[in-house]
Amino acid sequence: MFTTAAQLLDLTDKKLMVALRDGRKLLGILRSWDQFANLVLQSTKERIFVPPGTAPNQTRGLYADIDRGLFLVRGExxxxxxxxxxxxxxxxxxxxxxxxxxxxxxxxxxxxxxxxAKEKKKIKMLATEGFEGENLGEILL
Structure with a gap:
């Protein structure tokens, strides 16, 4: 089964968490959408997560919310x-x-x-071995 924009009908007027390709997480109420799965979220908050161990002596993760209000998300x-x-x-x-x-x-x-920095180091090491990743042009060595 594959997802179509019509399947968003069941989620209209419900509170959702939306994970974006750039890593951001949005929480909001789905108010509208179109055939391209572009979304309109109301009362949106962006939630930022910091995993455990990022700071010294940090055993639990941390999170915070940023109020974003009305938010338009491109479907892709x-x-x-x-x-x-x-x-x-x-x-x-x-x-x-x-x-x-x-x-x-x-x-x-x-x-x-x-x-x-870790990813850049890894890509540089792989490049010395002849590896060419699909995003290699986007990373300056």
Whole structure:
């Protein structure tokens, strides 16, 4: 079975979590959509996650929400989406604690820089072995 835009009909006016291709997670109420699966989310929040172990002595993950309001998502950028159980909506994600937005943003930025440096090092090592990845042109060695 494959997903079509018509299957979004059951999710209209429901609270969803939408994972985007760039890694962002959005939580909002699906108000409208079109044949290309472009979505209009109302009362949208962007949730930023920092996995456990990113900061010293951090045993649990951290998360913070940014209010985004009305949000238009282009259909091709949707990686995954699902309905949120309203009974568990107010509970924090398992293994994560709510934290200050500035702290979570700084930790997430540092983690992203570390991951990028690690990936760059890996690509450089693979390039010396003759490997040519599909995104090699986007990474400056």
């Amino acid at each position: 950028n949707v990686l995954l989406m699902g309905e949120i159980d309203l009974d568990k909506d107010d509970d924090p994600p398992p293994g994560y604690d709510l934290a200050d937005l500035e702290l979570v943003q700084s930790l997430a930025k540092r983690r992203k820089q570390q991951d990028k």
